[in-house]
Amino acid sequence: MRLTPLQQEFVLHFGEMGSRWGINRTVGQIYALLFLSSQPLNAETITEALGISRSNTSMGLKELQSWNLVRLKHVPGDRRDYFTTPDDLWEIVRTLVAERKKREIDPTLSKLRELEMQGPAGDDYAEARIAELRELIEMMTGFYAEMERLETERLVKLMTLGSRIAGLIDKTGGMIPALVKRK
Amino acid sequence: MRLTPLQQEFVLHFGEMGSRWGINRTVGQIYALLFLSSQPLNAETITEALGISRSNTSMGLKELQSWNLVRLKHVPGDRRDYFTTPDDLWEIVRTLVAERKKREIDPTLSKLRELEMQGPAGDDYAEARIAELRELIEMMTGFYAEMERLETERLVKLMTLGSRIAGLIDKTGGMIPALVKRK
DNA sequence: CAGAGATTTCAGTAATTTCTGAAATGTAAA
DNA sequence: TTTACATTTCAGAAATTACTGAAATCTCTG
Known part of the structure; x- marks a missing residue:
């Protein structure tokens, strides 16, 4: 497969990033290529389009699969594996955020809890700092867990309303009438 | 300086992450060490505590400064530079998000716009995909710009209210009474 | 402004990560 | 089964990134 100049430039950019x-x-290049392709591609095509070795393509695809960023497809009458990215960009973003959280945040949260479990270490400042950090991460992951539930449409709405909600909290101190629980 | 077991473990974790x-x-280790220190530390102390070379410390501190993640302090009667992390954890998070956006998102947004400017490339699918991606990134960075303005207290409130706001959008389709503009 | 102390730069080395080609393994259909 | 692809594994090569020690530069202060 021969890349168009547009594809070429996009692919190179993702590679650099x-x-x-x-x-x-x-891995960046493979993903970029799949992202711009209307049809699923097989490993051989990717190898040829990017000018890399077949084994490198295999490893790259494995990596992308471990991130849940590509989908495996099959073409009738062809036993090779074909790959695509999801049509829905929001799904891609969700996956990306979920995986990054899993790899970049969760291990640290575990470690912080573990350190706290080990009990007083006679270093009040450090202990307080660790507790504070854990609380902050818990708050952010809690918020994330709520957002994760929202499907695309509502998430878009929330982002669009972002500034207004922020302004409202500003004015009311968070006491937004429709949000206050009645007894 | 000799690290306590708690500091030691925290520092090693940040190094690995x-x-x-x-x-x-x-860089991870230096930051972790500063984060847990109630007092500002100078390069010599850091070098000794982490068992690294003086030049490596220098480069690491420079890197952290380029990320705006450390503050430079001076101790009266001592001409060495001392470093700390901000007391406010939210400030750290803000900085981190801002810098990551600058390094990981902005260049791609520029590139996408640039590609669109180059006009029709005769690849409708790729062009549509790029436009869609640009729009999504613009929406997210727009939302981020709004959130960036909020100071800590309101941001915490927003995160705490997260689920309720999400629920409300759910029920009202975004037509939250207090948010609807009256003419 | 000389000298001591502090920091940065940088060339070379070490460590790590990425990539390749060849061999091994897996798999469908002949 | 056997054969003909298809994919994965893996050891070594290539490329990149991180780190060090020595020298250079910078900056106070006596």
Whole structure:
């Protein structure tokens, strides 16, 4: 497969950004290529389009699968594996956020709890700091858990309303009438 | 300086997580150490505490400064530089988010706009996909810009209210009475 | 402004990560 | 089964990134 100039530039950009995003260049390029392809692609096509080795493609695809970022498809009468990215961009964002949380946040939250469990270490400042950090992460992951439940439409609405909600909290101190529980 | 077991374990964890967060081990360790220290530390102390070279400490501190993650302090009668992390954890989170956005999102947004400017490339699917991605990133960065303005207290309130706001959007379809503009 | 102390730079080395080609393994249909 | 792809594994090579020690630069202060 030969890439169009548009695809080419997009793919190269994602390759370069890969390192900043914690993935390697090849993985970024494979993902970018799949993202722009209306049809699922097989490993051989990807290999050829990106000019990399077949084994590198295999490893890259495995990595993307471990991130849940690609879907496996099959073409009737062809036993090769074909890959695509989800049509819904919000689904991609959700997956990305979920996986990053799992890899970048959760292990630290566990470690902080573990450190707290070990009991007083005679270093009040450090202990307080760790507790504070754990609480903050718990608050953020709690908020995230709520957002995760929302499907796309409501999430978009929430983001669109963002500024107004913020302004309202400002004015009412969070006592938004419709949100106050009645007894 | 000799680390307590608590500090030691925390520092090592941040070092290991460093690579997942896109920073190197040393930078993670330096930051962790400063985070747990009630007093500002100078480069020599850090070098000794972490068992690394003086030049590595220098480079690590420079990196942290480029991320705006540390503050420079001075002790009267001592001309060495001392470093701390902000007391306010929310400030740290803000900085982290702002810097990651700057490094991980903004360049891609620019690139997408640039690609769109280049005009029709005769690849409708890829063009649509790029436009959609740009729109999504613009929406998210727009929301972020709103949130960035809120100071800690209101942000905490918003996160705490998170689930209720989400529920409300659910029920009203976004037509939250207090938010609907009257003419 | 000389000298002591503090910090940064940088070339070389070490460590880590990425990539490849070849071999091994898996799998469907002949 | 056997055969013909298809995919994965893996050891070593290549590339990149991190780290060190020595030298250079910067900056106070006596």
